[in-house]
Amino acid sequence: MERAPEVIVTVDVGLFTLVEGALAVGLIRRGAPPYAGVEALPGGYVHPEEDGSTHAAALRVLDAKVGLEPSYLEQLYTFSGLVRDPRGWSISVAYYALVPSEQLAPAVEAGELRLVAVDEAPKLPFDHDEILAIAVHRLRAKSTYSTLPAFLLAPSFTLSELQEVYEQVIGQSLDRTTFRRQMLDLGAIEPTGQRRRTGASRPAELYRLRGPELRPFGLP
């Protein structure tokens, strides 16, 4: 029976949120070599003795490094080879996560995480530049036909906030009336029964996603 070869198996996560309305990614400063002291995507070794899967490993890494349980986490792509990690032949099963910025505030305030607009990210170590680019591309593409962008918002949001996050992520203005009709006809969101006062005008109705799963959304 052929012997299993030694391969370094890691997970890395593109952690996305909104900062002042713009799509931002979370970076952490690496404590250990390689690239000690350099900012990178959150990541770490898979721990076979405790992780049920690479998905579970990604959740554990986010919890350990950022104190976070993301509302949305999806496998992105698996990167591999000899040159991507100076420690040797490695595999990184890459994920991307979407979270409301409120969830990241403690880690940001503690200096454990820095949020940077995705188009202003510094040069990243390993192949994290490529992972980030592919994650942003996937996030933008999937946002045109699903409820994905809503996972960047707090659990309750106004329809204006929802439209703004769609426009920001897909980089395109949307017609207000069409957007609202599509969102409500779709049944992907539901009123919470609460309202929020945002200015002098009458309080805006608050909505929430109807479930944790992605739902289709047909943009015009």
Place this chain on the structure above:
Amino acid sequence: MERAPEVIVTVDVGLFTLVEGALAVGLIRRGAPPYAGVEALPGGYVHPEEDGSTHAAALRVLDAKVGLEPSYLEQLYTFSGLVRDPRGWSISVAYYALVPSEQLAPAVEAGELRLVAVDEAPKLPFDHDEILAIAVHRLRAKSTYSTLPAFLLAPSFTLSELQEVYEQVIGQSLDRTTFRRQMLDLGAIEPTGQRRRTGASRPAELYRLRGPELRPFGLP
């Protein structure tokens, strides 16, 4: 510095072709335990000393087990955990490949590969049932908006053959005139300058893909 844990790293490939017009998958009988003698998707260990990446590993496995260089190979998803492989905690980076059946004839005749319609596949070992189901789903979904199905055909094909493979893979009848106009307007295929006699009628013009990359195709 944290030590890299031991994880079994493999690749598995959903190898698709057409058999009598129907979408079929290639199975090989395993020679070594676990599941010796049982039919499975082609797969094997990643060999860090010779494979440049998991993609290269998938190509090597196809070449070694089926004598094949596929015209289309794409990463599907990475499967992982303790229970999917009796040898221990494992990762399988799964791929799917599309090839014309002519390329598989030698392996089939030599008894090294069996082609079975995807909806008649036997129970497969490991999590290969799940890998196959997800691969078929991806293949069908991507066929609705790209030139992917053409990779199931020989390098030269008639427009009728191309329409048939689209209809078979996506499970939907297509309007002949619209299909032809879309295909030709798209610029994804080009005439070879050759014709082929298929029956009593006048010889049909032969076409080929304009490049190895996938191109968009907007079905109505």
